[in-house]
Amino acid sequence: MNKHIIYLAAGNSRRFGSNKLLHIFHGKPLYQYGLDMVFKFCKKRQDCSLLVISQYSEILQYARTKGIHTADSPDSRKGMSYTVKRAVQALGNIAEEDYIMFVVADQPYLTEKTLERLADQAAPDVETISAIYKGIPGNPTLFSARLIPELMELQGDEGGRKVIRRHACIYVEVEDKKELYDIDEKRQVSPD
Incomplete structure (x- = not known):
């Protein structure tokens, strides 16, 4: 049973006012925090693959320099x-027992x-899995x-939450609320 991780780095940053994923956040572009972490995670696990999806050439180019599969969107x-x-089309045909994990690019503390x-929650009878903190669901989702x-x-503009609401979901509590913190506005510099 494989987990196909899709790194969602294609957002429009409407509330941010400019491309938040390319915005320098504590010394490097925001998208690189999550992407570098997920890349490292996948290198350690034989059951995980990584696909970066973006509409931004800078992000796709960075991913390709690391040998990561990409899809332009x-x-x-x-x-x-x-x-x-x-992103799902770019994965091609995957086995029915596999899982797709969506990770968003604006959560630098994940x-x-x-x-x-x-x-590790993926199992034959599990339909969906989501991160949660004190009753508030967030990303990643499987x-x-x-x-x-x-x-x-x-x-x-519908996302996977619409599908999750129709099915049984296992919720995994994150240890620190910062992990589910996503940056949507320029004034946000810390989750405190």
Whole structure:
């Protein structure tokens, strides 16, 4: 049972005012924190692969220099569903017992430990898995490959939460609320 990790780095940053993923955050572009961590995580596990999806050439180029598979998603500006569907298409045919994990690129404090805990919950009878902190669900999320048809039916700015609401979900509590903190506005510099 493999976990196909999709690193979502294609957002439009409407609330941020400019491309937040390329914004320098504590010394490097925001997207690199999560991408470097996920890349390191995948190198340690034989059951994980990584795909970076983005509409930004700088991010795709950085991923390719590391030997990471990439997918260009020019339609991402139309909404989240376009990014999700393009990413799933880029994976190609995957086994029904596999899982897709979506990791967003604007969570700089996410840890390998949380990824491991989420990935280790995958089992034949599990449909969806999500990170959570004190009752508030967040990302990353995992979906059984059996749910690919539902992911491919998403429209506009719908994301995977719509699919999660229809199915049993295992929630994995993160140890620190900072892990689920995502940066949406320039004034955000710390989760405190």
